[in-house]
Amino acid sequence: MAAQPAQVGPPGHHHFYYYYRALSSDNVKGLLLALSSSAFIGASFIIKKKGLKKAGESGVAAGNGGYSYLYEPLWWIGMIAMILGEAANFAAYAFAPAILVTPLGAVSIIISAALAHMILQESLHIFGMLGCALCIVGSTTIVLHAPQERAIGSVTEVWDLATEPGFLCYALIVIALALVLVFYFVPRYGQTHILVYVGVCSLVGSLTVMSVRALGIALKLTFSGVNQLVYLQTWVFAVIVAACVVTQINYLNKALDTFNTAVVSPIYYVMFTSLTILASVIMFKDWDGQNATQIVTEMCGFITILSGTFLLHKTKDMVDSAGFLPIVSNGTSKHADQEDGFSLEEMPLSFHDSCHRQV
Numbered sequence: 297m298a299a300q301p302a303q304v305g306p307p308g309h310h311h312f313y314y315y316y317r318a319l320s321s322d323n324v325k326g327l328l329l330a331l332s333s334s335a336f337i338g339a340s341f342i343i344k345k346k347g348l349k350k351a352g353e354s355g356v357a358a359g360n361g362g363y364s365y366l367y368e369p370l371w372w373i374g375m376i377a378m379i380l381g382e383a384a385n386f387a388a389y390a391f392a393p394a395i396l397v398t399p400l401g402a403v404s405i406i407i408s409a410a411l412a413h414m415i416l417q418e419s420l421h422i423f424g425m426l427g428c429a430l431c432i433v434g435s436t437t438i439v440l441h442a443p444q445e446r447a448i449g450s451v452t453e454v455w456d457l458a459t460e461p462g463f464l465c466y467a468l469i470v471i472a473l474a475l476v477l478v479f480y481f482v483p484r485y486g487q488t489h490i491l492v493y494v495g496v497c498s499l500v501g502s503l504t505v506m507s508v509r510a511l512g513i514a515l516k517l518t519f520s521g522v523n524q525l526v527y528l529q530t531w532v533f534a535v536i537v538a539a540c541v542v543t544q545i546n547y548l549n550k551a552l553d554t555f556n557t558a559v560v561s562p563i564y565y566v567m568f569t570s571l572t573i574l575a576s577v578i579m580f581k582d583w584d585g586q587n588a589t590q591i592v593t594e595m596c597g598f599i600t601i602l603s604g605t606f607l608l609h610k611t612k613d614m615v616d617s618a619g620f621l622p623i624v625s626n627g628t629s630k631h632a633d634q635e636d637g638f639s640l641e642e643m644p645l646s647f648h649d650s651c652h653r654q655v
Contacts, residue, residue: 322444326392327396330396330403331400333382333385333404334400335381336378337381338381338403338406338407338408339407340375341374342408342415343371344371344375344378345374347365347370347372348365348368351371352365385401393443393444394505394580395443399434399573400438403435405605405608424608424611426607427607430601430603433604434604437596437600438598443584446581451510451524451529454513458506463506466574473495474495487554493547494567496543497564497568498564501571502571504540506575507536507537509580510529511530511537514527514533562602565602566602573598
């Protein structure tokens with residue numbers, strides 16, 4: 297067994313050593329991939345917005361059913377940036393735990409807001425700036441206290457984790473709740489209660505991320521020389537990813553088409569991220585080896601990000617000093633802020649949340 301490094305320094309020095317280890321190797325790779333993903337995706341929406349506006353000036357706007365944006369190079373640059381961002385996000389899950397990667401999706405909100413202010417000349421309210429600051433503080437807190445990635449040498453190990461009683465119970469409960477929502481609540485309350493569509497997306501989304509992590513780990517091992525494509529489990533995870541993503545796309549598009557994006561986005565972010573962290577803790581046991589202080593600190597960081605996200609989105613409804621735009625009594629107003637067929641608030645908040653936005 298390799299010798300442990302000597303503990304040097306004052307009492308409590310080992311805590312700093314823990315933080316150093318937590319930010320080393322795979323966690324750093326996952327962190328950098330997650331941040332680059334947010335940068336690409338956050339910028340992609342601003343670039344696509346510019347492309348849509350430019351295309352609308354010379355042809356039929358997307359909001360009026362036109363497709364002139366398909367001939368606009370700027371729009372395609374935005375699409376390429378989005379694809380690169382999603383690829384980086386996919387890879388991030390292969391290196392770092394979901395409790396580190398998923399909340400960092402909020403960074404894309406900051407990037408989009410900042411670029412919209414600088415490039416599109418959209419005003420950023422003082423409370424919006426405070427929301428950005430809260431997202432940065434919360435993200436930093438989570439990064440500094442994130443657990444180390446579990447060492448996995450084969451996709452069969454991930455399959456064993458996925459088939460343990462604890463996660464099987466979670467998966468069955470999630471599937472049962474999703475089916476109840478789809479077959480009972482969607483026909484009756486889907487058009488009037490925002491939690492119905494968003495609930496389906498969030499529940500299925502937590503399984504999506506777990507499958508994506510499994511598939512990402514398999515691909516990482518394959519590229520490193522340990523072929524995992526020969527295992528049936530790899531392909532099973534791939535099928536699960538495909539099925540879950542299609543379901544998410546379907547019901548999130550329904551939510552975005554029915555309700556105000558400013559309402560959908562933060563609620564979806566909270567539910568999706570919370571369920572994803574819960575699923576990761578159950579399946580990959582992210583909190584094993586962490587003490588109560590570290591776990592509580594991570595949760596405080598997560599709550600700080602949620603506060604910043606809500607604050608940033610809420611200020612988007614402000615119109616100068618006139619206060620908030622009116623929202624119908626059930627809090628589910630239709631999009632009132634779309635221009636040229638593109639909502640200024642359609643910013644990615646989590647994995648797969650950008651690949652299905654309606655143009």
